[in-house]
Amino acid sequence: MSTQEDPRHASRADLDDDFVARAVFTEPSAAERTRPFPVLPPPPPRLDVRRRWYRRPVPLVLLVALALALVAAAWRPWDVPTGPPDHLVLIIAVPDGADVHPDFVDAVAHEAELSTLWLETQTGRAVRGDLSSPRVVTLSMTAEELRGGTVRAYERIMADLDLRDDAFGVVVSPLRTETTWSGQQTCGRGGRAGVVLFLGNCNHTPSTTSAWGSPLSRTITHEILHGMGAVADCAPHGTSDGHVDDDRADVMYQGADRVDPATTPLALDAGRDDYYGHNNIGCPDIVQSPLWVD
Template identity: 30%
Template sequence: MNRPPLDRCTDGLPLPPGDDLDSVGPFVIRCVYALPRDGTDRRLGEDGTISRSLSAMQAWFAAQTGARLRFADEPVRTVRLPETDARIADRGSYVRDRIERLSRRQGFHEPRTLYAVWYDGSSTISCGGGAWPPELRGRVAALYLQGAYDDVVCAEDRFSPDGVAPEINEFKMLHEILHTMGFVPPGAPHHTRAGHVGDNHNDLMYAGDPPWNPSVIDPYHQDYFRTGRTDIPDLARSSFLDPLPAGAEPPPVW
C-alpha cells in the first residue's frame, strides 16, 4: 500500500512546549478511540477490537526488537470530538493535526505521553497520519478508520481477529507511532518521502513502489534500529521501549 505525504500543521494554534524532560514518570503511549461529533460509536474501545490490536502489535514488535512499547496499562479511552466528520475531513492533509488540537482541548495533553488514536471518521487523503519531530511536532498518531481516497477504502482494512496475528491495521498504527517518535530520521541513508525508507517494501517504515507489504523493522540495521550511530535517533534507544534501554532518549523536541 503506497502512502501519501504526511500531514502538516496549518491551523495556527501553538504546539505544547518541549517540557517533558522536566516532568516525572515514564514515557507512555495511551490508546484513544475517537469519534467525530456526528459519528457512529462502534464501541471499538469496549468490544475488544483495539485491545486485540494492541496485543498483536506488541507481540509482533517484541519479536522484531526484543522489547515492547510502553503502552499504558489502562482501558482504552473513548472521546467524542466537538466537530462533525465533514468539518474534520475538510482539513484535507491536516486531519491528524485537527484531531490533536481537538483532543488536547478535551484534556488529552499529559506529559511524556504519545496518543495512539483510532479515529472512527473520514479522510479524503489517507488512512492515517503521524507527527514527525522535529520537522512536525505533535503527540498524536492516528488511523482514519473511515478514510477513502483514490481506490483505497480504509474501512476494508482488517484488525487482528485473535490478538496474535497482526493485520494491516496493526502495521498501520505501528507505522504512525514510529513516525510520531521521530522515525525515520532525515540522516538515515535510505530516508525518503518525509520519514520513510525507500529500499525495502517489507520494512514497516517503507514508502514508494512497489506497494508496502510490512513484515520487518529495519532488517539491515542501517536506518532507524540498532544502527550503531549516535548522530541520528535510533529506535533501540527510545524512551518508549520496555525494558528501558541504557541511555534512553525521548523523541526530538519533546
C-alpha cells in the same frame, strides 16, 4: 524627776505659728485672673502600631514575591511534564453525533496488541503504555466538520483531545477526511503529540480475530515508529519523508509494491542500518526513544 511636755501633745496652734509668720501670700491681679490659659502645641504624632502590614504596599510586594519563590522552589509539576512523551495511550476518537459499538472498541484494542507484541518480538523490548484498554472520546466536531484533508483534521483532533505532554496518543477514528477516492489516500497522520489513524480513508476495519500483519495492526506499528522518530533524513536508505526504500518487507517501507504480510514476514529496520540499532554516528536512533521500557 523633771517633767517635760510631750511634743506629740503640742497644740496645732503652737506648730503653725512659725510657718504662718514667715509665709508670703500674693493675690493674683484682675488682669491675671482674666488671662486665658496658654494653648500648648499638639504632641508629635505617635507611631500607630495598630496599622496592618497589608496597608503598606512595599512589604506586601516583597512578601508575595517571597511566597512565589518558595512555591516555585518546592513545586514539582506532575501534570505538565516538559520532556518528550514517554508512554503510549490508545484513544478512539468518535465524531460528535456518532456512536461506537463495544465490538469496535474490542477490535481496536486487539489490533493495537498485535502491534506491540510484534515490536517486542523484533526488539526484545516492550513499549511503555497500556494499549489493551482504549479510551473512547467524543469529539466536539462532527464528521462533516473534519472533512477536507488529514493535516487539518489531525490538528483539530489533537487540540480537542488536549493530551498530557508526556503521553503519546495512538488515536483511532472511523473518520474519512478525504473528499475523493482518486489519488493516494492518507491512512494516518502523526506529530510530536501522537498519531491519528483515519480508518475511513483506507477502509481499515478492525477485527478481534485478525493476525499480525493485518492492515490496521501494520498501520498502527508504522505510525508508532514515526512517533519514535523513524526515519531520520540522515538514514542511508531514508527517503526524506520518514520512510526507507531498501527493503519492501520493512515495516517503514512506503509504496504500492510493499510485500503482503500474509506471505512475506515484515521486518523492523532490515539490516539494522537506518533507524533501529544502527551505527550511523550523529544520526538519530529510535533505540533511544523514551517510549521503550528500559
